[in-house]
Amino acid sequence: MLEVSNLDAYYGESIILNHINVSVPDGNVVCLLGRNGVGKTTFLKSIMGLVKTPAGSIQFDGREIIFQPTYLRARQGIGYVPQGRDIFPQLTVEENLLLGLEVCGGSGNIGEKVYELFPVLKTMLKRKGGDLSGGQQQQLAIARALVSEPKLLILDEPTEGIQPSVIQDIGNVIKRLKREGNITILIVEQYLEFVMDVSDYYYVMDKGCIVMDGATTELNQDEIQKRIAI
Numbered sequence: 001m002l003e004v005s006n007l008d009a010y011y012g013e014s015i016i017l018n019h020i021n022v023s024v025p026d027g028n029v030v031c032l033l034g035r036n037g038v039g040k041t042t043f044l045k046s047i048m049g050l051v052k053t054p055a056g057s058i059q060f061d062g063r064e065i066i067f068q069p070t071y072l073r074a075r076q077g078i079g080y081v082p083q084g085r086d087i088f089p090q091l092t093v094e095e096n097l098l099l100g101l102e103v104c105g106g107s108g109n110i111g112e113k114v115y116e117l118f119p120v121l122k123t124m125l126k127r128k129g130g131d132l133s134g135g136q137q138q139q140l141a142i143a144r145a146l147v148s149e150p151k152l153l154i155l156d157e158p159t160e161g162i163q164p165s166v167i168q169d170i171g172n173v174i175k176r177l178k179r180e181g182n183i184t185i186l187i188v189e190q191y192l193e194f195v196m197d198v199s200d201y202y203y204v205m206d207k208g209c210i211v212m213d214g215a216t217t218e219l220n221q222d223e224i225q226k227r228i229a230i
C-alpha cells in the first residue's frame, strides 16, 4: 500500500530525515515510535507533501507520489489526522465532518458508518468543535478523515493528552477498521501499550533514522522503552 524508500526530508537547509525506509502493507496497522523531536511528524508530513523531500521515493498503491501536490495525495486516498487535531473550533461538529468531503470535491454525504464508529459525535452534531473535550475532538478529527473513505489513514499521536477511556475507544475503532479490512493505517505514537494493542508492525525512529523495526508480537518492551524514554 505504502512503500517509502531512501527518503530524505529538509526544513530549509537542515536535514531532518535521512534515508528512511518504511513499508506499510495493505490492511495492516503500522506504528512509528520515537522520542520527541526525532522526526516522526516530519515523516508523516513528507508522505502528505508538506515538507521538502528532494531524495527518495514514496509509492502509494503502486504509484510514485513524491512529486504530487498534497491535495492529489489526499484525493488518491490518503487521510491525515495531524497532531493537535486541527478541528475548526467555531464550526459545529457536523460542519467539521462536512469539510471531510472537500477531499473529493465536496460531493457525497457523511456515511452512517462514521456515526457507528463514533456514536458520541451523533449526539453532538450542533455543538461547536471548540466546546468538545480533547478526546471528543480527536474522535471528530479521525471521523472527519474517514468521511472521504481513505485507503490509508495516517494518525499523528492520537492518544496525546487524552483520558484512558477515550484512548480505549480509539483503539477499539482502529481494531474494528482493521478487522473490517478496507483500510490500512499508519500511526505515530509514543504510548507503547497502545502500539502493542493495535499494531501489526512497528518502526522506531531516532535522529531522523529508522533504528529498529519488527512484528509487534515480537516486540521487546524494555528495549523499546529505552529507545523512546526521554
Ligand SMILES: Nc1ncnc2c1ncn2[C@@H]1O[C@H](COP(=O)(O)OP(=O)(O)OP(=O)(O)O)[C@@H](O)[C@H]1O
Binding pocket: 011, 016, 034, 035, 036, 037, 038, 039, 040, 041, 042, 043, 083
Ligand atoms: N517547521 C519547522 N521548521 C524547522 N524545523 C522544524 C520544523 N518543524 C520541526 N522542526 C524540527 O525538526 C525536527 C523533527 O521534528 P518533528 O516534529 O518531526 O519530530 P517528532 O519526532 O514528531 O517530535 P514530537 O513527538 O515532539 O512531535 C526537530 O528538531 C524540530 O525542531
